[in-house]
């Protein structure tokens with residue numbers, strides 16, 4: 001008997017599969033079949049987790065810290081996160097009621113939206129956006145309202161863009177600076193201008209995903225949206241995590257800090273979903289946070305050189321315009337409209353030329369593509385060469 005495919009729920013069926021994962025999978029398939037491909041798709045540091053962090057996890061396991069932890073995270077980790085916010089951002093949170101540790105920043109974001117949104121509620125997301133924000137909103141039946149930011153404005157929303165997007169159904173505004181994929185970093189002044197608009201709409205909350213906070217170039221410091229004003233601090237849920245700054249993507253450690261009511265709702269949801277994240281991982285996170293931004297600084301030194309390499313190489317093309325990122329570890333590149341290939345997407349076209357990138361459509365920005373600089377110089381050189389060749393003439 002042939003088994004019929006088990007139907008997906010309406011909500012899951014309505015969410016598109018991640019285009020970035022699809023490209024990464026195609027790249028893997030080509031490589032597995034022995035194909036010659038340079039992959040510039042990866043969204044994680046090529047640095048190892050710091051050895052002292054690994055040691056802290058091993059020591060915790062040997063001490064027997066292998067049991068369930070409190071749903072919201074161990075007391076030690078929540079205290080370390082509160083200390084991080086106080087020292088680095090001048091923000092003071094009560095570790096008992098205003099901080100939640102989750103299985104990656106991704107789960108923290110999922111918790112926040114799922115715990116607070118009802119069908120037809122609206123979430124404002126600015127493109128180019130990290131692939132998961134609109135899908136997470138859709139998974140709850142809410143409506144992502146996507147507003148494009150522009151290269152001329154440094155990919156930071158202008159206050160008038162925000163004001164025009166707000167309706168009586170708006171519940172959240174999602175901000176992500178330093179931004180994946182554009183590398184834009186919002187200044188405190190730009191945040192203050194957005195805060196002025198939000199001050200007129202007290203029912204709206206801000207989800208500020210600051211996971212690339214420590215990955216900034218040229219001496220730039222990325223401010224936290226919550227530090228704009230005491231009012232915004234009361235209305236902002238800050239999302240952060242260990243994945244990027246401490247090269248800990250596989251450990252799955254993220255956290256949220258913000259209003260008590262939202263943290264309580266998120267914790268309730270998490271208690272039924274995953275509970276507290278890995279006990280040994282949390283011990284590792286305490287050791288990582290004790291390093292401050294020193295490990296990120298080492299990464300930044302390497303990424304900055306690679307970023308400059310990509311910018312210099314691609315500047316030779318008359319078909320492409322690469323944007324200099326101030327943060328995160330990507331270079332976002334525009335294919336000039338009259339040079340767009342006929343292929344289904346820019347990424348498909350480049351795949352046929354031996355280089356894998358993530359298509360801008362994945363970030364709500366078709367006609368562009370993202371290069372990750374978390375690969376060695378050799379791969380970047382080879383990748384840029386192939387990209388230039390693909391758009392030659």
Ligand SMILES: Cc1ncc(COP(=O)(O)O)c(C=O)c1O
Nearest residue numbers: 043104105106130180241243254
């Ligand atoms: C902007 C942004 N937020 C969140 C995440 C997810 O981070 P985590 O590994 O902590 O789930 C990513 C990962 O690529 C990201 O780019």
